[in-house]
Amino acid sequence: MASTPDFNKCLYAPLSEIDPEVQNIIDKETWRQYSGLELIASENLTSRATMEANGSILTNKYSEGLPNARYYGGNEWIDELEILCRKRALEAFHLDPKIWGVNVQPYSGSTANFAALTALLQPQDRLMGLGLPDGGHLTHGYYTAKKKMTASSIYFQSFPYGLDPDTQLIDYPKLASQARIFKPKLIICGASAYPRDWDYASLRKTADEHGAYLMADIAHTSGLVAAQELADPFEFCDVVTTTTHKTLRGPRAGLVFFRKDGPTRADLEKRVNDAVFPACQGGPHNNTIAGIATALKQAADPSWKAYAKQVVANARALADELVKEGYKLQTGGTDNHLVLWDLRPLGLTGSKVEKVGDMLGITINKNAVSGDVSAQVPGGIRLGTSALTSRNMLESDVRTVAQFLHRSVQLSLALQKEAGTKLLKDFVRVASEGEGEGAKQVKVLAREVREFARRWPLPGVVGEIKKPAGIEEED
Incomplete structure (x- = not known):
């Protein structure tokens, strides 16, 4: 084989050697997905085979x-x-x-x-x-x-x-x-x-x-x-x-x-x-x-029907557990993969619960609910079970996740009271930088979420997932 000129040597080296900075960002995102619970209804965790084709x-x-x-x-x-x-x-x-x-x-x-x-x-x-x-x-x-x-x-x-x-x-x-x-x-x-x-x-x-x-x-x-x-x-x-x-x-x-x-x-x-x-x-x-x-x-594989059935069963289990805790869901439940949680009766916005979720490793998104006048300050959050199901979770596991969500909302209410205002910036400051009981409970719950999430495999990843440089966690 002919020798490679210097100007083309970068074409043959792996990403970790050519661009460790980007590799580190990928590693940190892998760690985030492994260590957290993906509940955004428009997201899923694709297969190793699909990733290989997509990166070909x-x-x-x-x-x-x-x-x-x-x-x-x-x-x-x-x-x-x-x-x-x-x-x-x-x-x-x-x-x-x-x-x-x-x-x-x-x-x-x-x-x-x-x-x-x-x-x-x-x-x-x-x-x-x-x-x-x-x-x-x-x-x-x-x-x-x-x-x-x-x-x-x-x-x-x-x-x-x-x-x-x-x-x-x-x-x-x-x-x-x-x-x-x-x-x-x-x-x-x-x-x-x-x-x-x-x-x-x-x-x-x-x-x-x-x-x-x-x-x-x-x-x-x-x-x-x-x-x-x-x-x-x-x-x-x-x-x-x-x-x-x-x-x-x-x-x-x-x-x-x-x-x-x-x-x-x-x-x-x-x-x-x-x-x-x-x-x-x-x-x-x-x-x-x-x-x-x-x-x-x-x-098109026969196993897909079982996966889809489980996605719906998990969504219904999630909805049922939240309703048992007294929360209001739009339409009272679900027929598909998603649950729309109306937080307005609690006096909370979806933005605040989303921010707390990020601190805990529970990825959700703020979402308008019927009757909201502004999509910028929505009164609810949207939850989905596709990604959890792709990590092999069943109804009993999703009920555990629902309890994490219940605790995160109750924690959000306490943080809002501690902040003394309804401004999002004050809420985030108290949750992330405060010395009060709310900030302490954020760290406690985040640790529990990480321990639970790391029990489950992450599709598409081969071998042991190790904590990358730049990640700091409370023990």
């Missing part, structure tokens, strides 16, 4: 266009990969390739959604999506009185539908009534913080009344849909989008499924493909497509 040499190849129609040469194996990924996507969701197609190139769920809107609508066409404070997503048309927040509200006219204030469930009759006034061209179903399943048949009926498209964004629930643990949106929708990294447990990316049957859908395949590239993005990330393909293979 495929990152080197540029491949604008579609298989067998690229703008670059040298794509024969990339074409094989993308065709395989498409096939696996249809198989994972039990779809007939004569009726459904899929584009596997979107970089993320937001990109997938905007590509779908670009394919289905013209600028200033009308769409309806679930309002953000009621559990909807930013990309479903969200805006405020002062600002259009995302491309979905900047380029299109949107009108939010919401929940029945009594049941906190989607108000389908009111949605139908609003649609008769607004006359949308597209209705979006799907959410980022709605713990119940969807009545797709009702939405299809409303869409048909106005000749509108029906699109489902199942980013949160796609892993459960693939396992047939939730209602099937493909039976009723024209387009279905999803991320691949939440309940589907893949790398961070998106998919757009489109129907190919019927006179109103005859050109959806071309419109969706053209919208993804060149309208909304450039060349695909082939290494990520490899990771998606591997994750989809796992989602």
Whole structure:
């Protein structure tokens, strides 16, 4: 083999040698995930095989266009990969390739959604999506009185539908009534913080009344849909989008499924493909497509159904334990992987409980609950069980986690009282720097959480996980 010139020697050394600073950051993040409890509903812990595919040499190849129609040469194996990924996507969701197609190139769920809107609508066409404070997503048309927040509200006219204030469930009759006034061209179903399943048949009926498209964004629930643990949106929708990294447990990316049957859908395949590239993005990330393909293979395995069942069972156990402690949950429980906890009756904000969670090693996120007037100061937190289930936890283990959450909320109440104000900065100061009982209890509970979390394996990591430089912990 020819000798390597000095200017290329960096190409062959490992990360730990070339860039120990970045390696240390990766090691610290590995330690954080191993030592804590990941409860963010939009996160999961992907497999070793998926990580290997996602970190592969495929990152080197540029491949604008579609298989067998690229703008670059040298794509024969990339074409094989993308065709395989498409096939696996249809198989994972039990779809007939004569009726459904899929584009596997979107970089993320937001990109997938905007590509779908670009394919289905013209600028200033009308769409309806679930309002953000009621559990909807930013990309479903969200805006405020002062600002259009995302491309979905900047380029299109949107009108939010919401929940029945009594049941906190989607108000389908009111949605139908609003649609008769607004006359949308597209209705979006799907959410980022709605713990119940969807009545797709009702939405299809409303869409048909106005000749509108029906699109489902199942980013949160796609892993459960693939396992047939939730209602099937493909039976009723024209387009279905999803991320691949939440309940589907893949790398961070998106998919757009489109129907190919019927006179109103005859050109959806071309419109969706053209919208993804060149309208909304450039060349695909082939290494990520490899990771998606591997994750989809796992989602089609018989063991996947058992995993999905356990995710739901764990979410219900978590909800049940919190209700037993007297807490209020939106809709009173869950049908899927997530729980939305309303903290307003306690006089707490989600921001404070999230901050305490970070100090304890319990990763959660503040979230609006129905009736909140500001997404910036939300009244709740969102919890999910996908990642805990990926670490092999069962219902009894999740009930232990629920007790940690109960104690963290009670601790937050004590810290808020000790701070003497409701300002977040004072709350954080007392919790992290104070000498009072609250700060002492933060350290005690953090130690218990670490000891519990380290009993469980961390997917994707080979060998012993050692504490890296730069990590300080209380004994």
